[in-house]
Amino acid sequence: MMRRKLKTEMRNLNGRKLEERVMMIFMLLFTALALSCFFLIIGDIFTKGLGRVVEGGWDYLIKNKYEGGIGNEITGTLLLAFLSSFISIPIGVFAAVYAQEYAKQNVITKAIRFTSEVLASVPSIVFGLFGLAVFVFFISDLMELLFGYRVTFALLWGALTLAFMEIPGIIRTSEEAIKAVPITYREGSYALGAGKWHTVRKVVLPAALPGIITGVLISFGRTIGETAPIIYTAGYSPFLPHASPEALFEPVGSLTMGIYVGYMNLGLTHTVADLYGSAFILILMVVAVNVAAQLLMRYHARYLRVR
């Protein structure tokens, strides 16, 4: 009797159940395809890159490009990323604080938020062109006029261009973090007689700090992997940067540029295995930064949640 009842129900469903089954298989296949892409790419880079790094040993990671290693590139990437973060974090966080705490919420602030959105989606090569026009053309000419000193590609130009790219991202994540601070915190601080800047410094920013740092880490991870902004601003150098301020005005090698230059010179000075080795180290660095960001987010959610 149960079976007959089900048969009647099936006949009344007009193949809707069948359609659902078919669509679900369809979607499952495509989901599996999308998920497998990550493993395909990471697997390929890891297998070919790990071999190159192991073959090179510690020398590979420490010696500069001239001597066959990528130590200068690792140092250069870290220098560029840290220097650009050093510039973009204060500007970005201060701008976010002003936008959230001090600015009146009117059409002008909405327009500025819109420009920040646009900046975040401007292609990286356009930032590279901007850096080329401003730093390598304009400011170098200025410096030649004033100091008689010609600088074309420089670590400083690369870091500044990367900083300009990071600022919209930092502003966005910092604004979210500051917005998330409960208004009761601020009200309590004002009730105790603190001024606005004092409240911002001692109450709001410390409360928003985990969110801000997470955003900083994410943008740091993205900056490590950027190539286009630094091709024509920071250039490439096979040597380790000097340990002195003049290194700011000299070209600097980085992992991404190393892969680009290596690709251009395949067969002459680089092999495909070299490219994979650099890519492997690059991905390790990006993964390390992302893992740190994830851990921070989890720590923040677990221990610093408002009760």
Place this chain on the structure above:
Amino acid sequence: MNLRNEVRDLLRIYRGWLRGENLLFPCFLFAAILLFMIAVFIFWQSIPALRVVGFIDLVFGTDWQAYGIGAFIAASFLITAISVFIAVVIGLPTAIYLAEFIPARIGGLLRPFIDMLAGIPSIVYGMWGLYAFRPVLKDNIAPFIDSVLGFIPFFRIPQGYTGCGALLAGIVLAIMIFPTFIGISNDAIRMVPAAYREASFALGATRWETVKKVVLPNASSGIVAALILSIARVIGETMAVLFLCGGGRGIPQTIYGICTPMTAKIAGAVGYNLDNPVAMSALFMIGFVLFLISLMLILAVNLVMRRGRMA
């Protein structure tokens, strides 16, 4: 003596200004005008080309020797179309499946594997596409497409096909924008109120029918926004297409055609044209066109989101 005291007082006032609070507005102002600075500088650098060649020939001309950048714009459009098509066809079912048909805990475990695709640097995508995927495309996928759709000239494999070209770039870029498209679509689908679904189930609809007729129409504005943002990301992608596009001259004639999209042209040609001011300025014009396209796409996203919220 009077002058010295006055100068000292002035300095004290100005140094007093240098408190933290007063630095906030300049930072905000800087962030606000950064966009205009970029637009102005890039347009200013592209004026020489406009003056020499004229707007129509510059933007719509397809001969780079005559400083026409139209071929690059066409190549960008082709690659963007291919990759967005693939991303939607594979990504939308994935987004739906992850949101609706997978238990939340497993979905949360799987979602990072798509989000982490966003962390892979674009130059690594280029490498993978060139060395790991290109042989697969050339030997397996392209002949398959040719056999199925080869009656249309657009889908016929050209002579001397090495695998590099618009199709390779399109497929790899589609993988690159999976996190963007799937992520935002997934969020849009999950934001549809549970009450809508429950009402649909109460009326006797199957889960798929609910998705098709209730969830998707309500999430459509978010999905369209995801689509536009994905287009913006693809058009701006530089290093991956540089490796994969093949570097051709004119407008691609087939889906496999080697071509040079705007971003790859800029990245590749600046080094060779430093002595040619008109060519450099034409490259800046390409940059300005890219900038305008990003601007219009973000405007479109805002319009779509506003209309979606009003609905």
